[in-house]
Amino acid sequence: MTTTTYLIIAAAVLVFIVIFQISKASEYVSVLKGEETSRKQNNRINGFMLLGFMIVGFIAVYYCNKLLYKTTLFPQGSASVEGEDFDEMFMITTAVTGLVFVLTQFLLFFFAWKYQEKEGRKAFYFPHNNKLELIWTVVPAIFLTVLVVFGLRSWFRITSDAPKGALEVEIVGKQFGWMMRYPGKDKIFGKTYFRVISDENSNPFGQIFQDDETLKLKADPTNFDDVVTTQTMYIVKGRPVKLIIGSRDVIHDVGLNHFRLKMDAVPGIPTTLWFTPKYTTKEMKERTGNPNFVYEIACDQMCGNGHYSMKGIIEVVTQEEFDVWMAKQKPNYYTAFPDKEPGVVKPAAADSTAAATAAEKTTVAINK
Structure with a gap:
């Protein structure tokens, strides 16, 4: 393994040890301060840890993409003219879904940190909203329809009649x-x-x-x-x-x-x-x-x-x-x-010719 790999493993082990020690310290604090105080403190710790996990996760995703992209087939480009459509469609799909992924993951972990339990804060009960329901149903439906249309266009192209002379x-x-x-x-x-x-x-x-x-x-x-x-x-x-x-x-x-x-x-x-x-x-x-x-x-x-x-x-x-x-x-x-191939002597014909030659030689020898 390379030095970089060892450093990554060592960093991962160190992070695990730090988290373990924090959890143990939290247990000791709960004994000293009481259960309710401990729960609130753990809630704050979890909020910050989730925020840290989000940051580390985004960095890891970026690093893996930068490290491994060159090992894929994309740097070479499509080896066919028609394949360029599929590369373009893949990139569009990745851009759209990637944006949604980053946004939703950011909100997920950020909200877990921002809206953690605090003194005097009450949870807001939000049972239903027609406007939001319509937005997060219609918008994805439009994007997915566009992607499907792109895919069908490319699919019909390669499965249609081939050009003349193909x-x-x-x-x-x-x-x-x-x-x-x-x-x-x-x-x-x-x-x-x-x-x-x-x-x-x-x-x-x-x-x-x-x-x-x-x-x-x-x-x-x-x-x-x-x-x-x-x-x-x-x-x-x-x-x-x-x-x-x-x-x-x-x-x-x-x-x-x-x-x-x-x-x-x-x-x-x-x-x-x-x-x-x-x-x-x-x-x-x-x-x-x-x-x-x-x-x-x-x-x-x-x-x-x-x-x-x-x-x-x-x-x-x-x-x-x-x-x-x-x-x-x-x-x-x-x-x-193989006997039908032009220029190839048929085995049967060869055998009969050899037999006739042998018979002829035998007849000459007898006459002598």
């Missing part, structure tokens, strides 16, 4: 990891069906690759060029990206803290959101001064024993870098059916 990525969660699917050159996602999902057969999304008379399915050719990746999502700086979100088991939540966005991943009910990245991963490493910085995909919904480990990564790159990366990816169809 990159589309399907992201699906399962205990405990993330999977992503990109449309191929046709820019169309192939159809999927949950009953053909099979990790063993390299079909984690349940893409309909072939006919199935039992399930009455017909192969969807638009699946043949779709690309599937796990844990790492590639998106483009300055290009809107639309996420089509789903889950294979329980409710998860795609948490994009750096982009100030999140959305539930619900089994059987696809959800969507879109945003525009502002900085590449490389640029964020420079902005944060952290060479190990990564954009994180967190699961923001408790989803089981391995919830803590459900983490994905987003790589924000330029359009040129994305095109190069995409060109290197193999469609999932060829992963599921």
Whole structure:
């Protein structure tokens, strides 16, 4: 621990000892002066202690904010254009509620000190006041309505239709990891069906690759060029990206803290959101001064024993870098059916060729 930490602990212990000694002294005084006098003295002590607690509390709040603010994500700013609205809304909410907090806490402790019991002072019975009731009902209602309107405006923006030309990525969660699917050159996602999902057969999304008379399915050719990746999502700086979100088991939540966005991943009910990245991963490493910085995909919904480990990564790159990366990816169809990949010799064909060659050599040897 640092020297500052030791000093804070020592100060806290000292304050506790002082309070303890004051309370003990108060007990001794009560014995000497009588119960009524002791009660009044304790009342005065409590009033001053509450006033002191308020002052120390405000100082502690300010100190903690100054000390810990730099450890939050706010100094970096939102990594998405749309996330700026949520940062603004958060700051407005914090300003309004912070002002109310300071005012109410000040009045609470100040009144406890100012209106403590005194000789000749009688308590004022104040049962009801329509004007005050109206003020403290209507004013908060107006502020809360404004905040809700701000929130709905931003929410409708990111859940509305994405701009034309947006990159589309399907992201699906399962205990405990993330999977992503990109449309191929046709820019169309192939159809999927949950009953053909099979990790063993390299079909984690349940893409309909072939006919199935039992399930009455017909192969969807638009699946043949779709690309599937796990844990790492590639998106483009300055290009809107639309996420089509789903889950294979329980409710998860795609948490994009750096982009100030999140959305539930619900089994059987696809959800969507879109945003525009502002900085590449490389640029964020420079902005944060952290060479190990990564954009994180967190699961923001408790989803089981391995919830803590459900983490994905987003790589924000330029359009040129994305095109190069995409060109290197193999469609999932060829992963599921390696014998279908162009340029790959089918095992069966290779075996028959080898057998024919061996038979030919045997025939030549016999003739000789």
